[in-house]
Amino acid sequence: MYTGLKHFHSTVAYLVLLLVLIAVLHAILSLRQKRPFTAMSKKFTLYGLIAAHLQLLFGLVLYFVSPVGFGNLSGETMGNSLPRLHAVEHPLMMIIGIVLITMGYAKAKRATADAAKFKAIAWYYGIGLALILSRIPWQVWP
Template identity: 55%
Template sequence: MYTGLQHLHSYMAYLVLLGLLISLGAALAGLFGNKTFTDKDRKLGLIGLITTHLQIVFGLILYFVSPLGVSNFSGDSMKDSVSRLYMLEHPLTMVIAVVLVTIGYSKAKRLIGQGSAGFKSIAIFYAIALILILVRIPWISWPGN
């Protein structure tokens, strides 16, 4: 079960990145095209929200069953950069990124029909979240390496 969950979480990361790029691209196109934020645009933002929320669920389950997660929490682990990455840095940064995506989407959905403010909300929050995700992906264990 652990190995399957680990593979699911690793390969789901591709969908998260794709979902955020689609949502961010649509938001930037709408923002720079001076379009009005519509329900269709809200649904495009939902792609990034759903993929990140699914990923955080799998990640949190993995965090509690993995020997690299919560069971590894100790002072000695904080001295080891790889242990610290899996135990603290990666999970904390990803939770922050998902919170940012959720805030951006929540603000945007209230701005349907009010100019391009919904696009701006998604663009800013999703871009910051994407940067955080890219910075804290454990590239040493990325599928294909």
């Protein structure tokens, strides 16, 4: 179960990065070119959210199954950068990033003006993505 979950998490990571990036770029370009919020814009926004939520759910399970997750929390772990990244910084920062993406989705859904929808996506998804990129274990991935 652990190996399967880890592979799944590692694969869905590409999907999250790609789909959230597409949503951000689409929002920024649409804002600059004053384009309307179309059915396609809605899809880009939704696919980014779904990928992030899928990763959140299975990431949480992985955290309690992985030998480098919750089970590895200790004073010694806190003193070493990669173990601390896996057990503390990565999970925390990914949750914050996904919360921001979810807030952006909700704000875009509630906004009435097209520009306001794109702005919510550009900022919330954009900052969420930057936080996610800051705490990927790049030493061991891809």
